[in-house]
Amino acid sequence: MRWLVPFTGLVSLLGQSVAAVELTLGNEASVKSAASTIAFGLLKFYTGNNTGDTPGNLPDPYFWWETGAMFGTMIDYWFLTGDPSYNEATTQAMLHQASNTRDFMPPNQTRTLGNDDQGFWALAAMSAAENKFPDPPKDQAQWLALAQAVFNQWATRWDEETCGGGLRWQIFTFNNGFNYKNSISNGCFFNLAARLARFTGNQTYADWAAKIFEWEQTVGLITPGFDIYDGVTIKEGNNCRETDQIQWSYNHGIFLHGAAVMYNITKASSVWKQRIDGILDSTVKLFYKNGIMVEQFCEDPGFCDIDQQSFKGYLTRWMAGTTQMAPYTFDTIRPLLESSATAAARACSGSPTAPSTGQPMFKGIPGTACGFKWTAPFDGLVGVGEQMNALSAVMYTLVSKVASPVTADTGGTSQGNPNAGLNQPSIGSLPEITLGEKVAAGFVTTAIAFGVIGGSVFVMF
Ligand SMILES: *[C@@H]1O[C@H](CO)[C@@H](O)[C@H](O)[C@H]1NC(C)=O
Ligand SMILES: *[C@@H]1O[C@H](CO)[C@@H](O)[C@H](O)[C@H]1NC(C)=O
Ligand SMILES: *[C@@H]1O[C@H](CO)[C@@H](O)[C@H](O)[C@H]1NC(C)=O
Ligand SMILES: *[C@@H]1O[C@H](CO)[C@@H](O)[C@H](O)[C@H]1NC(C)=O
16 A cells, blocks of 8 residues: 555645645545655654664654554554554564563653653553554564563552552652552553453452542542542642642543543443543543643643643544443534544644744644644644644544454454563662652662562562
C-alpha cells in the first residue's frame, strides 16, 4: 500500500492560501488521509532514528515518557488506518527503550523516570499485544512480557506504609515527587492490570485493578461524584489529606477506560457500570465545551506546559477504547469524538515560520500544523502534543470500524511471562547517588525505593 497523502496535501496547498486538514467524517478514506497528513507532521519531530541519535527519544523539550505516549499512539494509528509507514521506527524505539532489562527502566532516564513515565511505555506495549502489532524477533523482548514486567514491578512498589497503599509518583527517592502519590501513576497501574486480566484471564490482575480503584476512592483521589484529583502529598501527620485537586483530562480517561475493561470482563457488573457512568458524566462536564474537548484547567488561560499540551490525545484514546469494552457507551461517546475530530482538523491549518516557544520547528506540510485549542481556529501553538492530540482526535473516529483488542484466547500472539521484571540486575545500572541525596532521602525510604526494583535486593538491604 502506498500512502500519498503528503502529495495531496501539497496539491491542495497550491490552490489555496489556507490548506487545513480536510476531514469528512463517515468517509473512511478521508479520515485515513487526514490522519496520515497529521501523523506525517508528528513524526517529523522525531529524530531518534537518525544516525547518532537514540531510538525512543524526542528532542528537547520533550520528556522521555512522551515518546512512549507517541509510539503508543502510532501503534493504534497503524491498527486503525492500516498504514505501516511508522512501524519500523516504532518497534525500534520500543525495544531500545525497553532496554536490556526488558522493563522500560533504561538507566539513562533514571533522573526523569517515575512510575507514570514507565507506565506510558508499558501501556504502549499492552496496545501492541492487543492490536497484534507485529511481534518482535524471538530473541527480543515481547510486548505482553514487557507489560507484565512493569506490572510486576509496580506490585512490589505498592506502598502500604503511607496512605494505606498506592504507588508513589517517583520510583527513586532522590527524584522530586517521591513523597507524592498521584492518580496518573496509579491510573497506569489500574489500566494495565485491568487489561492484563482481560488479555490473560489471570484473576490476580483483576484483583489488583479492583484494589487500586478502591484505594483511589478511599484516599479521596476519586470522589463520590467522580472528580479525579491529581495526587496526595505524604507528610508526617497530614494523614494523606493534602490533596492537589487539579483535574487533568488524562486521569479521567485512564480510569474510565480501565473501568470499562473491568466491566467487560466481569460481564457487565453493576459496580463497574456505575463507575463508568460516573466518570463519563464527570468527563463530559469538565472536559467538553459545546461537544469539543478542552484541557479545562490550563487551556483557556493559556498556561498548559509541554506535558499538559498532550493530555487531550490520551483522553481521546481512552474514550474510544471505552466504546469497545462497554459498547453501551458508544451513543454517548461517538458524538463527542466526532465533534472534537472536526474541530481538531479545522485547527490544523498552521504554516508556522518560527517555532512555538520552547518547541522545535514544525517540519510537516505547510498549512497542516495543528494548534492546541480546538474551540478556535489555529492558535499558533505547535508541537508534539498538539500534533498527537489532533491525530488522536481524527483517527479514533475509526474505532467502530476495527476489531476489538484481542486476548490470548481470541487471536493474541504476543508471548508473555508472568514473572517478567522481577529480580532484574537493574540495581547495578543505577547512576551514582551522592551522599547528600541519600541523607536527604533517608536510609529507610532509599531501601524501599531500591527494594522495588527486585525483591531480592530489598532483602539484602
Ligand atoms: C526514521 O523514521 C521515519 C518514519 O518512519 C522514516 O521516514 C525515516 O526514513 C527514518 N529514518 C532513518 C534514518 O531510518
Ligand atoms: C543511553 O545513552 C547512550 C549515550 O547517549 C546511548 O548510546 C544509548 O543508546 C542510550 N540508551 C538508551 C536505552 O536510551
Ligand atoms: C497470574 O499472575 C500472577 C501475578 O503476576 C502470577 O504470580 C501468577 O503466576 C499468574 N498465574 C498464571 C497461571 O500465569
Ligand atoms: C465486551 O467487549 C466485547 C468486544 O468489544 C463486546 O462485544 C461485548 O459486548 C462487551 N461486553 C459487554 C458486557 O459489554
